[in-house]
Amino acid sequence: MKDQISPYFCHILVCVNDRQSERISCGPANSGAIKQVLKLQVKKRWPDARIRVSQTGCLGVCEEGPNVMIYPQKIWFSHVTPGDVEGILDRIDQIVRAGQDLLLTK
Ligand code: FES
Numbered sequence: 001m002k003d004q005i006s007p008y009f010c011h012i013l014v015c016v017n018d019r020q021s022e023r024i025s026c027g028p029a030n031s032g033a034i035k036q037v038l039k040l041q042v043k044k045r046w047p048d049a050r051i052r053v054s055q056t057g058c059l060g061v062c063e064e065g066p067n068v069m070i071y072p073q074k075i076w077f078s079h080v081t082p083g084d085v086e087g088i089l090d091r092i093d094q095i096v097r098a099g100q101d102l103l104l105t106k
Helices: 031-045 082-098 100-104
Strands: 010-015 051-056 068-071 075-077
Touching (some): 010 031, 010 082, 031 082
Antiparallel strands (some): 068 075
């Protein structure tokens, strides 16, 4: 195993876990669509930035879903709808502006 620092300045995790109606989960609440729009918009707005959008399994706060978390900034968006994506992108833009030097450092 190799221990390294993450290559991403900002990693956006979108829970797409689907429990098939056994219990509440993010997937059935449209989180896949949220992830897709985030992915497209991040690539469009910051094509050269080290920002990654990834789908994940359960983030442990299912009742608050759909959930989107941003690391290492430790920002958590809960009860997200596709209509909230613009607000999330605005928050990412604040993060990018605040860390412009780090963003461009490889
Ligand atoms: S299913 Fe999304 S946080 Fe648990």
